[in-house]
Amino acid sequence: MMQQDARSPLAHLGGALGFGKYMTNAMVLCRYSDGTGWEKPSLVPYGTLAFDPCALVLHYGQAIYEGMKAYRSPDASIALFRPDRNAARFRASARRMEMAEMPEGLFIEAVSTLVDAQRDWVPAGAESSLYLRPVMVADEAAFGVRRSTTYLFFIVATPVDALYRDGMAPFRLMVSEDFARAAPGGGGDAKTSGNYGRTLIALEAARRSGFNNVLWLDPVEREFIEEAGITNVFVRRGRDLLTPPLNGRILPGVMRETILQLARDWGLSAIEREISVTELLSGIDAGDVDEVFLSGTAVHVAPVGVIARRGREHRLAAAGEAQSLAKRLSQAISEIQRGLVADTRGWMRRVAAPSDCLVLSEP
Structure with missing residues (x-):
């Protein structure tokens, strides 16, 4: 079993990670406005977001999100599982909600930027990972049921345990x-x-x-x-x-x-x-x-x-372990995600430091 680096912030938490119990100390922000399009993602300290009371999301519900994970391999490298599929689904959700569609490359860049900056937060446990929550909301201050002209995209991250683990009741x-x-x-x-x-x-x-x-x-x-x-x-x-x-x-x-x-x-x-x-x-x-x-x-x-x-x-x-397809699938997918077997399907995207790594700044 991989051991957590003593320098990692996770080494001092103790106990179960839970789900959303601990948040990493940074997040990514990216803004969109009609006419100028998408800005470059910014890495900022984790903190409270401020919205105008008339922000359209608060009244008419233009909001979408994704859920995805980053995993640590035995060689300590970090990889994302099929982020292209999350990026494509995020675009489809935006299209259905009449929101600005984020280019898939920009989505993956934003996710990779946060994971690279927070790689010490990626757990080394066999049933743990860094959960990522990309979100987009309509933040234009206006009344009226219509498409927003501005959007805020952000990503937060939390180290998590698996919600279902071996030994738990079905x-x-x-x-x-x-x-x-x-x-x-x-x-x-x-x-x-x-x-x-x-x-x-x-x-x-x-x-x-x-x-x-x-x-x-x-x-x-x-x-x-x-x-x-x-x-x-x-x-x-x-x-x-x-x-x-x-x-x-x-x-x-x-x-x-x-x-x-x-x-x-x-x-x-x-x-x-x-x-x-x-x-x-x-x-x-x-x-x-x-x-x-x-x-x-x-x-x-x-x-x-x-x-x-x-x-x-x-x-x-209860299906015996040898007969359980759920068990076999879980093990096979987990081994790919954690770099324990060859990724012959190209599902894992290794996170490398961006060539123009962003500087942590105030939101």
């Missing part, structure tokens, strides 16, 4: 039939802040009932599964791996795309199709469903043990 999900996450044409495939705020009422109800999260159904028939909380869902039946299709309501997860590619490379039948919740639960009861698992940047790959609907719990038999 997830418990409660099917939500009273609320829907997204409607057709409603932007459920954009990583916009409003898509998450509206889910809290169902999430908190599930937690009060002893569940980890919500299994969302389609908003029309309330019959087909979509996401679980803010993660993508997979169902394995033998050598068939099923996941709901990208129908405009489901976020195109980077981990989801990675899992589908690996499964196909391994000779599995990876199928994107609608999955009836009735079909799923009856399959679990009959023992025909081998695994249900979740995927996402924060949760990685996590097994599901129970799905409850209308007061009844449907329990999945």
Whole structure:
């Protein structure tokens, strides 16, 4: 196991890192305005941001974000996992929200600048990483429902532990039939802040009932599964791996795309199709469903043990380690992310110091 450098700020924190418990001491800012376009990213001390009370984001919700991670390899180098996919999704989210689209190269430059400056904050633990949160908000001070003419882009970072780790109990999900996450044409495939705020009422109800999260159904028939909380869902039946299709309501997860590619490379039948919740639960009861698992940047790959609907719990038999596809996927992806095996697919982008390294300045 890699040891944390004693000079690292992480060496003095002690205990679990958690998720968002500690923030690094710097962030990146970048501004956009119509007519002049994007400024060069600036590295600044982590601190409070000031907004005019009339900033459009506060009234009309033009806000998008990403979630991604940087990893430390055994040779102490730092790399990002598939940042091009996050950059592309960030542009797609901006397009859906009628916001300024950040060039993918500029997005990756901004992320790399922060990671390079904060490389001492990248944990060396086998289940830890530096989580990065790029955000863009409409900061023009104005009233009226319209596109903003100015935007603030920023990135903050936090060293984190994995949200799901070996030895933890599988997830418990409660099917939500009273609320829907997204409607057709409603932007459920954009990583916009409003898509998450509206889910809290169902999430908190599930937690009060002893569940980890919500299994969302389609908003029309309330019959087909979509996401679980803010993660993508997979169902394995033998050598068939099923996941709901990208129908405009489901976020195109980077981990989801990675899992589908690996499964196909391994000779599995990876199928994107609608999955009836009735079909799923009856399959679990009959023992025909081998695994249900979740995927996402924060949760990685996590097994599901129970799905409850209308007061009844449907329990999945625990897959043995040799039979668990979730375990195999998690290990294979983690080994690539941490530089333990050759990156034959070009998924990792090593972070090198920018040629014109920015000077830390006041925001």
